[in-house]
Amino acid sequence: MPNAENNKKKLFIKTWGCQMNVYDSRRMADILRPFGYEVSEEPEDADMMILNTCHIREKATDKVFSELGRMRRLKDKKEAEGGQMLMAVAGCVAQAEGDFIIERAPYVDLVFGPQTYHELPEMIAKLTGAYGQDRIVSTELDTQTKFDALPEENNKQGVTAFLSVQEGCDKFCTFCVVPYTRGGEFSRSVEQIVNEAKALIDNGAREITLLGQNVNAYHGEGKDGKTWTLPLLIEELAKLDGLDRIRYTTSHPRDMDMALIEAHRDIEKLMPYLHLPIQSGSNKILKAMNRKHERDMYLDIIADLRKARPDIAMSGDFIVGFPGETDQDFEDTMDIVRQVKYASGYSFKYSARPGTPAANMTNLVREDVKAERLAALQNLINEYQLDFNTKCIGMTMPVLFDRADKAGDKLHGRTAYNQAIHVPGPARLMGHSANVIITGAFANSLTGTLELQESVLKSA
Numbered sequence: 001m002p003n004a005e006n007n008k009k010k011l012f013i014k015t016w017g018c019q020m021n022v023y024d025s026r027r028m029a030d031i032l033r034p035f036g037y038e039v040s041e042e043p044e045d046a047d048m049m050i051l052n053t054c055h056i057r058e059k060a061t062d063k064v065f066s067e068l069g070r071m072r073r074l075k076d077k078k079e080a081e082g083g084q085m086l087m088a089v090a091g092c093v094a095q096a097e098g099d100f101i102i103e104r105a106p107y108v109d110l111v112f113g114p115q116t117y118h119e120l121p122e123m124i125a126k127l128t129g130a131y132g133q134d135r136i137v138s139t140e141l142d143t144q145t146k147f148d149a150l151p152e153e154n155n156k157q158g159v160t161a162f163l164s165v166q167e168g169c170d171k172f173c174t175f176c177v178v179p180y181t182r183g184g185e186f187s188r189s190v191e192q193i194v195n196e197a198k199a200l201i202d203n204g205a206r207e208i209t210l211l212g213q214n215v216n217a218y219h220g221e222g223k224d225g226k227t228w229t230l231p232l233l234i235e236e237l238a239k240l241d242g243l244d245r246i247r248y249t250t251s252h253p254r255d256m257d258m259a260l261i262e263a264h265r266d267i268e269k270l271m272p273y274l275h276l277p278i279q280s281g282s283n284k285i286l287k288a289m290n291r292k293h294e295r296d297m298y299l300d301i302i303a304d305l306r307k308a309r310p311d312i313a314m315s316g317d318f319i320v321g322f323p324g325e326t327d328q329d330f331e332d333t334m335d336i337v338r339q340v341k342y343a344s345g346y347s348f349k350y351s352a353r354p355g356t357p358a359a360n361m362t363n364l365v366r367e368d369v370k371a372e373r374l375a376a377l378q379n380l381i382n383e384y385q386l387d388f389n390t391k392c393i394g395m396t397m398p399v400l401f402d403r404a405d406k407a408g409d410k411l412h413g414r415t416a417y418n419q420a421i422h423v424p425g426p427a428r429l430m431g432h433s434a435n436v437i438i439t440g441a442f443a444n445s446l447t448g449t450l451e452l453q454e455s456v457l458k459s460a
């Protein structure tokens with residue numbers, strides 16, 4: 001391993017998209033740290049620049065090219081001064097458009113997908129070393145080797161941490177690029193996950209969110225050599241001292257089995273919050289989306305979840321304007337929101353992603369109709385969000401504090417229902433849970449005061 005101390009280099013990573021990309025960016029930094037690369041918040045003068053991209057929605061490639069154009073000026077400047085800046089494009093746009101990027105942006109040195117970043121040191125060596133290779137595109141989709149090759153988690157993520165347990169997707173919803181950019185489903189072993197969780201806890205994590213594109217399809221090798229599903233993994237992680245809270249995201253309704261639903265009843269550390277996308281409330285559109293479930297199945301799952309854990313807060317994703325969506329189909333989506341009464345929700349205008357089956361569909365919805373539907377849906381979701389938050393006023397809830405403001409007298413934390421909350425209190429409560437009386441509610445956050453301020457302070 002090279003001597004990191006003698007050869008410090010500046011690494012700038014810009015990340016777009018989902019938590020999975022945030023996780024990947026951190027792991028890229030982990031891989032490069034032993035080679036002398038230190039993460040910098042500023043792109044100027046970087047020795048290596050990585051744009052970790054997202055391909056899920058519209059204009060993804062355009063955004064990458066305009067950012068590349070900006071960054072290129074920094075590279076030109078550095079090279080004019082006799083330096084070198086390696087420019088890399090990573091993530092899902094890299095996976096989907098690798099050759100196009102290399103062709104259109106001749107200043108890009110390296111393009112690699114989400115499943116090959118563990119080979120970064122070799123790729124850099126090829127570019128800069130004796131091989132003198134000009135440019136590299138690395139977009140294999142074999143996930144099997146990546147996690148084995150990653151170094152131990154050694155990055156301080158703080159009080160709330162993310163841990164990737166599953167990657168890829170076999171569901172092939174007709175609008176979605178994920179099965180093409182991230183590849184098929186793959187689950188890490190329980191042992192590997194538990195070890196990473198322990199390292200995170202040693203570094204101060206009290207809450208861990210298990211990540212996966214289809215996390216509840218998890219089927220990794222268990223401690224007994226058999227295949228374990230997500231509830232078994234959660235049960236195992238719940239045994240870890242020092243870990244207070246477990247969450248998981250993102251789930252597919254089809255993989256929401258009874259054992260997982262009952263885990264919400266039985267495992268205290270599993271938080272009463274679930275992000276469960278439905279995408280549309282219309283059976284006709286669900287079928288065209290190849291979602292493999294109907295609206296009633298989704299509502300039944302939520303009824304079972306609420307039986308198991310009556311206070312569970314629900315969140316979802318919705319797409320408006322999928323090809324063929326009529327006013328009535330859209331009304332069916334609005335009706336789902338009314339029935340489920342989401343505590344939070346994310347809605348998007350459908351955009352055709354090249355290479356997906358829906359991109360060839362006809363009967364497109366006009367842009368102005370999509371925009372109207374999106375606004376109406378977002379208003380409705382906001383109403384329920386605000387309603388959920390308002391109902392919390394006067395309640396006392398445990399809050400896990402994960403950030404303090406600069407002055408050190410205000411704290412930011414999360415309730416069990418994943419609501420952001422601001423509370424006056426001393427910075428020393430960071431990383432601790434304390435009971436908070438909820439005093440105010442907004443659409444996206446709460447305010448509150450510490451319940452037993454004095455006694456909590458003494459014990460903290």
Ligand code: 5AD
Nearest residue numbers: 175176277317318348349350351353
């Ligand atoms: N158009 C609009 N939204 C999309 N999503 C995924 N693909 C598309 C697309 N082609 C949304 C889905 C998914 C979320 C991460 O992004 O709602 O759950």
Ligand code: SF4
Nearest residue numbers: 169171172173176178
């Ligand atoms: Fe995409 Fe559907 Fe897989 Fe989710 S379940 S990642 S929307 S294909």
